[in-house]
Amino acid sequence: MDSVFNASIAISSGLYACLLIYIQIKRRQLRIGRLWLSALLLLAALTDLLLIPLFDTYHLPFTSGFGISALVIGILGVYGYLILKEIRADDSSLSRVWLALSTIWLVAFLISGISGSTVGSGNWIVEAIQHPNVSALIFIGGFFVGSVILLGTALWSFYTASLPEIANRVLFWSVNCFTMLFGCFLLVSGTTLLILLGVITLLLGCTGVIYGSVTYQVIDIRNAFNRAIRTTLLVGLTAVMVFVALYITNGFNIPHTLEGILLLVVIAVVAATLYVPIRKLVELIINPIFRRNQIDAAFVTRQYSQQISLSVELDTLIGTIINTLNKMMRVRRSGLILVNDTGEGKVELQPMQGSFAELNNLSGVLYKKSPLYQQFATAQAPVSQFEIEYSPKYQTMLKVERDFFQSLHTSAYAPIIVEGDLTGILVCGSKLNDSPFYPHDLALLATLANQTGVALRNARLVSDLRKLNDDTARLNNGLASANQQMGKLDAVKTDFVTIASHELRTPLAQLRGYTDIMDALNESGMLDTEKTSGMIDNMRKATERMEELIAAMLDVSQLDVNAMDLRFASTTIETVVRMAVEPLTDAIKQRKLTLSARGLKGLPPIEADLQRLVQAFRNVVVNAIKFTPDKGRIEVTASLHTPETHNEPPSIMVAITDTGVGISSENIDLIFQKFFRGYDPSLHSTGTYKFMGAGPGLGLTIAKGVIEGHGGTVWAESPGHDEENFLGSTFYILLPLKSPDTVRRVAMDQKNLLN
Missing domain, CATH: 1.20.1070 (Rhopdopsin 7-helix transmembrane proteins)
Known part of the structure; x- marks a missing residue:
């Protein structure tokens, strides 16, 4: 020992x-x-x-x-x-x-x-x-x-x-x-x-x-254990048969003669004859137990081919792939990943939503130099998730590639190759019995992926064709809408020519008329100081009207090229509203309108170009005056706006509400466009503050441009247009407390000029 x-x-x-x-x-x-x-x-x-x-x-x-x-x-x-x-x-x-x-x-x-x-x-x-x-x-x-x-x-x-x-x-x-x-x-x-x-x-x-x-x-422990039990049972059966044969032989006391040898041969033949069917019977009993999870590759391939050949739509094909793979491969989940070549040394991986419903718009990339891409596209071979995570072959994969496949929570992948190009990846999750994917399982998945190639190509062609038809229909609808919009714009330009000519003709006629009167009075010697002063005052008003119209056109042209310079300084909404409304006091009294303001005091200061912002607010208030009937009401309210997200800056909300004719739903988005008129320009009547007596249609356009130049927004809401019931409208102005960094600042330009 x-x-x-x-x-x-x-x-x-x-x-x-x-x-x-x-x-x-x-x-x-x-x-x-x-x-x-x-x-x-x-x-x-x-x-x-x-x-x-x-x-x-x-x-x-x-x-x-x-x-x-x-x-x-x-x-x-x-x-x-x-x-x-x-x-x-x-x-x-x-x-x-x-x-x-x-x-x-x-x-x-x-x-x-x-x-x-x-x-x-x-x-x-x-x-x-x-x-x-x-x-x-x-x-x-x-x-x-x-x-x-x-x-x-x-x-x-x-x-x-x-x-x-x-x-x-x-x-x-x-x-x-x-x-x-x-x-x-x-x-x-x-x-x-x-x-x-x-x-x-x-x-x-x-x-x-x-x-x-x-x-x-490493070696499959559970599979090895099953094989060991199966082998032990078969060895035990063999030992029992041999023991029975030896026991019978020993009981006969067979002599060492020719007859004894023949008897031993007979016993051996009988034992062997009985052993074969008994072994088959035992295998028939134990094989379903130890091999119940084995898959018939030929049957699966045939069934899969028949199922996917019936699908011509991409969505239908995806559903067929999922249902067939889940059933035939006996997995918990399966799916399809579409591969799109971006032409930048990488491909985009797009899991189809029918396959991975819980992954919201998940997408990934796979670089063509990646070992996994080489496995799919060059070797055209399947791979398991375990190999991706543990095999030294894939240790050089980028983190973004590895994270994408880990997020899928799947177990095996097989490339779908069509005419030498990688067009998709067939995906399988874990098996129902939690056993690993063996080489023969991956080989079967690769075979199914090869059969998927043609069906996937046809389905994608059909999908692309339908998408092209939808895009064409959408473009046609957009073109029709654009044509309709162009027609409106053309009508607006025509209206502007009509309105502008009317607006300009009135002060020009006044200037010419007063000039002729002064000339006639001068020739007759009847021109005195009082008459001269009155006519000059009227001529000045006509000139100011023309100047206002030309200035509005210049402001709009600056907005078109984003060339409006703003001088920012600290001010308050109360100051802006007060300066915007004060020049309109006489017009409000003449029209017997009621104008009230609430919530302006106590608001934090803002950074703004006071002159431009006053101009914008005045244009909005003037618009309310024009379209509110006599004895109507205009109300200005302001409050501190609570940001809905962390990225939204603190701001002030101003609402200008009137009891006027309102705005129709089809015009609610057009009122801020240049030269827009909400009614027939042939009915146009000159008058800055007259009811329904609008100007050239530039006031709201300028107001919108100035407010957006401050980083704010302006929009209108109205239940509709009604010149009898006066449904009214509300203009909302949202202004940030601090000016944005992207606006043109005239102070900066002046500093550069001085340098």
């Missing part, structure tokens, strides 16, 4: 040396730190080396247990750090806490065992229970707590894994963790046979650690 033990230890130590060399060769593929792996293997090898001389000399001496136990704690400390870094990569603090706890455990054990420790000796566990020993209790307690932490964390990570492949990897580490813990416990059991078993178990565990750190896609 001693020689077998020593030989086993020597072989184990040699294998650890081979593993050390192997991780040096595979250092670029390691997912776990090479130094930590080397430390684990060195500690395990040192444990083996300590066993050889001690066993040969003392035949498993009691004094060797303390050193072996300390090394076991070191092995578990390093191993726990490695496994926690692997299965909880998103939480590095847990592995650091484990390292600290295992260090405390080791130090406490060493201190308590300096004076003597029974850990690792024969029957030390029984002695620790009957006669408690501090070092033994520390070892047992630490081992128990550590086992709970490692296995508990592994099970929790398995439960919360986002992908079946990740869950399988965590399950692999769970099995490996149990193997390592079991091997370490056997090493300190104090029994020769158990120690030998512990050496072998620990070697298997360390080999599993190296395997898991080198490869990202």
